[in-house]
Amino acid sequence: MDDLITEAWDARDVILGGLLQTLSISALAIVLGTLLGVLVGVALVYGAWPLRLAARAYADVMRGTPVLVLVLAAFYMPAVLGLHLQPFAAGVLALTLFCGAHIGELIRGALGSIPRGQTEAAKAVGLTFFGVLAHVLLPQALRSLLPPWINTCVEMVKASTLLSVIGVGELLLRTQEIIGRNFMTLQFYLLVGALYLVVNFAIEQAGKALERRVAFR
Amino acid sequence: MPSAETSAPARPLLAIRGLRKSFGATEILKGVDLDVRQGEVVSIIGSSGSGKTTLLRCVNLLEEFQGGEVLLDGEPVGYREQAGRRLRLKDRDLARQRAQTGMVFQSFNLFPHLSAAGNVMLGLRKVKGMGKAEARAVAERWLARVGLAERADHAPSQLSGGQQQRVAIARALAMEPKLVLLDEITSALDPELVGEVLATVKALAGEGATLLLVTHEMRFARDVSNTVVFMEKGLVAERGPPGDLFGNPRHPRLIEFLRGTRDH
Amino acid sequence: MGYTLNFAVVWANLPKLLGGLLLGLELAAASLALGTLIGLAGGFLSVGASRPGRALAATYVAVVRNTPILVIVLMLYFALPDLGVQLAKGPSFIAALSLYSGAYLTEVFRAGLVAVPPGLVEAGKAIGLTRFGVALHVVGPVMLRNVLPALGSTFISLFKDTSIAAAIAVPELTFQARRINVESFRVVEAWTAASALYIATCFLIAAALRGLERRFPKF
Numbered sequence: 181m182d183d184l185i186t187e188a189w190d191a192r193d194v195i196l197g198g199l200l201q202t203l204s205i206s207a208l209a210i211v212l213g214t215l216l217g218v219l220v221g222v223a224l225v226y227g228a229w230p231l232r233l234a235a236r237a238y239a240d241v242m243r244g245t246p247v248l249v250l251v252l253a254a255f256y257m258p259a260v261l262g263l264h265l266q267p268f269a270a271g272v273l274a275l276t277l278f279c280g281a282h283i284g285e286l287i288r289g290a291l292g293s294i295p296r297g298q299t300e301a302a303k304a305v306g307l308t309f310f311g312v313l314a315h316v317l318l319p320q321a322l323r324s325l326l327p328p329w330i331n332t333c334v335e336m337v338k339a340s341t342l343l344s345v346i347g348v349g350e351l352l353l354r355t356q357e358i359i360g361r362n363f364m365t366l367q368f369y370l371l372v373g374a375l376y377l378v379v380n381f382a383i384e385q386a387g388k389a390l391e392r393r394v395a396f397r
Numbered sequence: 398m399p400s401a402e403t404s405a406p407a408r409p410l411l412a413i414r415g416l417r418k419s420f421g422a423t424e425i426l427k428g429v430d431l432d433v434r435q436g437e438v439v440s441i442i443g444s445s446g447s448g449k450t451t452l453l454r455c456v457n458l459l460e461e462f463q464g465g466e467v468l469l470d471g472e473p474v475g476y477r478e479q480a481g482r483r484l485r486l487k488d489r490d491l492a493r494q495r496a497q498t499g500m501v502f503q504s505f506n507l508f509p510h511l512s513a514a515g516n517v518m519l520g521l522r523k524v525k526g527m528g529k530a531e532a533r534a535v536a537e538r539w540l541a542r543v544g545l546a547e548r549a550d551h552a553p554s555q556l557s558g559g560q561q562q563r564v565a566i567a568r569a570l571a572m573e574p575k576l577v578l579l580d581e582i583t584s585a586l587d588p589e590l591v592g593e594v595l596a597t598v599k600a601l602a603g604e605g606a607t608l609l610l611v612t613h614e615m616r617f618a619r620d621v622s623n624t625v626v627f628m629e630k631g632l633v634a635e636r637g638p639p640g641d642l643f644g645n646p647r648h649p650r651l652i653e654f655l656r657g658t659r660d661h
Numbered sequence: 662m663g664y665t666l667n668f669a670v671v672w673a674n675l676p677k678l679l680g681g682l683l684l685g686l687e688l689a690a691a692s693l694a695l696g697t698l699i700g701l702a703g704g705f706l707s708v709g710a711s712r713p714g715r716a717l718a719a720t721y722v723a724v725v726r727n728t729p730i731l732v733i734v735l736m737l738y739f740a741l742p743d744l745g746v747q748l749a750k751g752p753s754f755i756a757a758l759s760l761y762s763g764a765y766l767t768e769v770f771r772a773g774l775v776a777v778p779p780g781l782v783e784a785g786k787a788i789g790l791t792r793f794g795v796a797l798h799v800v801g802p803v804m805l806r807n808v809l810p811a812l813g814s815t816f817i818s819l820f821k822d823t824s825i826a827a828a829i830a831v832p833e834l835t836f837q838a839r840r841i842n843v844e845s846f847r848v849v850e851a852w853t854a855a856s857a858l859y860i861a862t863c864f865l866i867a868a869a870l871r872g873l874e875r876r877f878p879k880f
Contacts, residue, residue, distance in 0.1 A: 240860070241856065241860060244821075244856075244859060244860035244863045244864070245821075245855075245856040245859050245860060246821040246822070246823075246824035246825075246835065246859060247821075247824075248824040248825055248827065248828075248835055249824055249835055249838070249852065249855050249856055249859065252835070252838075252839060252842075252852065253852035253856070256842055256848045256852065257848050257849055257852060259848075260664050260846070260848045260849065261664060261849070262664075334726075334727065337729075338727075338728070338729040338730065339729070340729075341729040341731040341732060342731060342825075344731070345827075345828055352729070352731065352732060352735075356735075359739075365739050365740040365742075365743055366736070366740035366741075366743045366744065369732065369735060369736040369739070369740045370736070370740075372732060373728050373732050373733075373736065376727065376728055376729055376732065377724060377727045377728060380727035381723075381727060384727075457786075457787055458786075459783050459786060459787070488791050488792050488793075489791055491786075492786070492789050492790060492791040492792075492794070493789065495786055495787055495788075495789045496788065496789025497789075498787075499787070499788075500783075500784075500787035502780060502783065502784060502787075504780050506778070506780035506781055506783065506784035507784070508781060508784070508785075508799055508803070509781075509803060509806075509880040510802045510803055510806060510880070519785075519788065519790075519798060519799075520788030520789055520790070523790060523794055523798055524788060524789040524790060524794075554880070565784075568784075568788065569787070569788070572788055572789065
């Protein structure tokens with residue numbers, strides 16, 4: 181135990197650097213994925229059929245493919261197509277595409293459960309389609325979207341570990357490097373597991389606090 | 398209070414003595430005494446909240462009770478005394494005692510994953526240890542007696558409410574219990590299905606089954622029972638043959654209760 | 662940049678890819694079986710009367726659901742030998758995925774148990790079954806039928822999670838695709854093939870499950 185504390189203290193900069201990297205990757209993927217997901221969700225519900233078909237194909241391909249395959253494909257494929265992405269960018273791209281498909285489905289479900297009368301009432305007061313969406317539909321969808329969205333955030337933090345496979349220096353890869361030096365395998369895997377637990381618990385608690393605020397409105 | 402029944406051949410099959418039962422601070426049963434003799438049909442009537450269903454559930458050990466005792470065929474059920482302390486029996490003993498009474502519920506509670514015959518067979522096989530073929534034969538015999546021979550392989554969801562309740566009756570009786578408890582068995586049925594279920598119970602009563610039932614059907618209680626018990630606020634307020642109880646009620650609450658039921 | 666597609670290498674490696682796919686299905690099936698045992702135990706504990714039992718189940722679920730699967734996989738494979746437990750790659754991965762799915766299945770079974778009407782438990786007791794008998798013959802079968810759809814979707818996500826076995830060099834589909842990628846540089850073809858095989862398999866499993874659910878509808 182003393183050894184672990186000493187070693188972890190010595191490696192604190194590396195661990196914190198990895199943690200920061202993990203948080204950046206997750207935050208980028210969640211923000212970009214959510215934006216993408218809103219577009220996909222709206223396209224799935226309200227798009228003309230070619231757009232709807234394209235959104236459906238995109239969502240199904242992303243959700244039917246393992247995230248690790250997406251990460252590896254995003255890492256290897258752009259180069260042969262003449263596009264040079266750093267591992268970090270490739271990884272964020274893969275997670276964003278994955279996240280966007282999931283959130284798109286969530287939004288499709290939430291929009292689909294709002295009664296038609298709401299749209300009609302909003303159109304009746306003279307709102308445009310985007311006005312209806314922004315002021316009537318999405319705010320209503322938000323409440324039911326919040327819990328699964330928080331859950332998606334946790335999933336993205338967990339999925340960010342897959343970027344270690346393509347050499348992105350996030351928390352898991354940094355921990356593996358530390359283990360490579362000091363051979364304290366079990367201790368440091370437990371430590372890194374605990375760090376992910378802390379991050380994800382924090383996200384869940386923040387989500388619950390947010391849910392309470394939304395519920396009171 | 399009845400005197401201690403010693404060698405009397407007419408020892409009641411079921412003897413409830415000073416039964417007390419509370420849910421938290423609310424006392425539901427406040428010292429109930431009730432006897433049911435072999436072959437007797439006893440109906441319990443009373444307004445909702447009088448404790449009739451709770452009484453039945455205590456007899457079948459689905460509820461724990463805090464005071465008094467329930468003797469089935471002379472054996473105290475649910476509890477044993479040890480060094481002056483009252484202890485709940487172990488799960489296995491409770492199960493053995495429950496097998497001696499059958500219970501039919503208001504909401505049928507058929508096992509949805511089993512056919513009508515499967516519902517009747519489960520207890521025969523897993524409690525009585527019967528072989529499959531023998532259990533099937535017994536189940537078919539009982540389903541025939543409740544008029545459902547052709548429905549043996551139907552799933553509960555394919556049966557009407559009245560048919561489901563008749564399967565439930567067959568399931569209870571196939572175990573050959575000493576006593577059958579019927580808890581408002583027609584309350585969840587559409588009016589047009591009540592008749593078939595009551596006719597089934599009447600037939601069983603005619604064949605000498607010992608029945609203790611809670612019912613809201615006053616005419617049925619009058620037709621089928623040897624004894625009717627009126628419960629009020631957790632106590633037996635009046636008991637007697639149906640002719641006396643319905644024809645010449647004495648307790649003011651019973652008079653009021655009967656006037657209320659006649660109104661609809 | 663001219664990149665011409667050439668799927669010849671994929672066809673040449675099809676047996677290996679399909680072998681990898683089959684291995685993935687086997688890993689998922691084994692993990693689902695073990696995870697179901699863990700999940701059943703966790704589910705019954707989480708609705709049981711024992712307070713420590715409920716706390717144990719809740720803690721297990723919370724910890725595992727918030728830990729990345731890759732961390733669990735690496736920990737079991739690389740760190741367990743420190744404790745004197747040495748598992749081969751396949752069994753080690755199955756153990757990790759079972760532990761992981763057990764947490765999700767605990768929640769599935771918990772929800773299924775809560776949904777069993779209490780009247781069925783009473784009916785089981787009334788015919789003289791013991792508590793264990795009621796669980797085995799009444800609550801269990803009814804709950805299993807009702808959680809069948811959730812079990813099916815768990816199997817699909819487990820199958821996708823088997824790609825992570827590539828990280829400890831288990832030769833499943835993702836591992837094979839990466840090998841083709843590295844050996845032949847047919848990058849697009851390798852990943853397109855892998856993705857298509859995953860999607861097609863998930864689709865087939867889902868279709869089979871819909872058939873199964875039609876045969877055994879929820880109660």
